[in-house]
Amino acid sequence: MSATMRSARLTGIRQMQIDRLPVPTPQAGEIQVRIEACGVCATDSRKYEIGVNDGHYPFNPGHEWLGEVTALGPDVKGFKTGDRVYGDTYGGYADYAVIPVNPIPWSRGPLPLPKSLDKRRAIFIEPLADCIHAVRGQARLQAGQRLIVIATGVMGLKIIADAARLGCKVMAVEPLPARQAMARQFGAEMVTTPEHWAEEAASWTSGEGADAVILTIGNPDLVMPCIRAAKPGGRVVLFAGFGNRKEAVLDLNDIHYREIVLVGSEWIGTPPNQARHRYDEALEFLLDGKVPFDSLVTGTCGFDTLEQALVTRQGFTGFKTMFTPETTT
Secondary structure, eight states: OOSEEEEEEEEETTEEEEEEEEOOOOOTTEEEEEEEEEEEOHHHHHHHHHOOSSSOSSBOOOOSEEEEEEEEOTTOOSOOTTOEEEEOSSOOSBSEEEEESSOBTTBOOOEEOOTTSOHHHHTTHHHHHHHHIIIIIISOOOTTOEEEEEOOSHHHHHHHHHHHHHTOEEEEEOSOHHHHHHHHHTTOSEEEOGGGHHHHHHHHTTTSOEEEEEEOSOOGGGHHHHHHHEEEEEEEEEOSOOTTOOOOOOOHHHHHHTTOEEEEOOTTOSTTSOOTHHHHHHHHHHHHOOSOGGGGEEEEEOTTTHHHHHHHGGGTOSSEEEEOTTOOO
8 A cells, every 4th residue: 555645625616636645544433445336426526616614624524435444453353455435524535534333423333234335326325325315304294295396406305205104105306407306316297397397386286386395405485385385384495505695584473374394314324413324325325226326327526637627516517426436538
């Protein structure tokens, strides 16, 4: 093993550099992992665009990574070199990363992966776990209920897939034809465009409103329309960070008199209320092979094209980009 490695780190807003750093040595309770792949996430792109608020520069934002265990820290048990694992800590845009074996507030700890699981599916473990948390934990959906999903990007599609697997009826709202087609493929029975979606939703629910509405984009102007689309006693889930647009105008009487539940959905639950078992459910879902999650990987990048991938991520072209250290242009 080389004594140094490459690491892609943010140094400021819209600034990234590839640094040569010492390969991290696993400390007590940690394992060292050679990175096989890392998903390029909307959270990473947002940190690139508006800055880091949960760390310090320089900052490596990759957190959907997997790879091979290459070294063990003192007293680590349950893992051995050569194991394949999934990690969810920052630092995945690099040749190597370390992860604590035991859970910490913002990490589940390493998840053992079967060698047979293709990396184009494996990178979705953490984001799929988040989507399962939104559907089952925050929207509290049950079989036969109706869900409206606003925007069918890569997260919206996974939300649709899990709701459909649960036995829900799903309506998707999406302007782009390619994403509309994917929404149907992932389980939506009704797909409409944003122009008249409220009227379409009323017709689809026979005027009763949806049991739940999940907003997957950080547009505060859509929060109140989502509330109006929910049935009395329904739940509206904010499944997106709103960045610098963090305020919305709400009709509190509408919420009060119709007993609408407005709830956030962050990761697999904000500490100390994490639902760590969602990772295991996500892995099981990916392994069953019934949903073409690998088709969501529409681009790849390496160190030399990662920054461009973060920029492109803001343009809603394609779905998921996968970073691999060995990829070159």
